[in-house]
Amino acid sequence: MLLFEILSRKKWEDGNSFAKQVWEKYQSKKLDEIIRDCGIEKGDEEKAKTLSIVALLCIEEMATDRPSMNEVVNILTDVLRPKEQQNPSSIKKEPQKPHL
Numbered sequence: 001m002l003l004f005e006i007l008s009r010k011k012w013e014d015g016n017s018f019a020k021q022v023w024e025k026y027q028s029k030k031l032d033e034i035i036r037d038c039g040i041e042k043g044d045e046e047k048a049k050t051l052s053i054v055a056l057l058c059i060e061e062m063a064t065d066r067p068s069m070n071e072v073v074n075i076l077t078d079v080l081r082p083k084e085q086q087n088p089s090s091i092k093k094e095p096q097k098p099h100l
Contacts, residue, residue, distance in 0.1 A: 003055035007048060008038050019059055022052050023087065050075065 004018050005011055025034040031049055040048040054075050060066045067075070 003051055003058060007035075007040075007051050007055060019056070023056060026052065026056065027087070 004022065007022070008018060022031070022034055025031045031052055032045065035045055035048045035052070038048070054067070054072055057067050058072065
């Protein structure tokens with residue numbers, strides 16, 4: 001969820017709702033809209049798209065479906081390209097309330 005907070009430049013109490021918004025924009029090929037809404041500057045749009053995709057990859061429920069930290073670093077430093085994202089399993093569920 002940290003990558004989503006970096007992208008949006010704010011802390012999300014319910015990070016799943018923002019993740020769902022990012023997923024929906026990604027799926028409909030309108031990721032530019034959410035990036036623009038986050039106030040990302042023109043020169044950083046491609047980096048923000050990559051960050052968005054990596055953030056979606058990192059919230060997969062099964063650890064085996066998530067990229068390793070090494071892969072994340074390589075993607076974010078332009079060594080690798082992120083793989084095509086499927087609907088993250090954590091978004092398929094309704095957000096759960098935290099246990100108090």
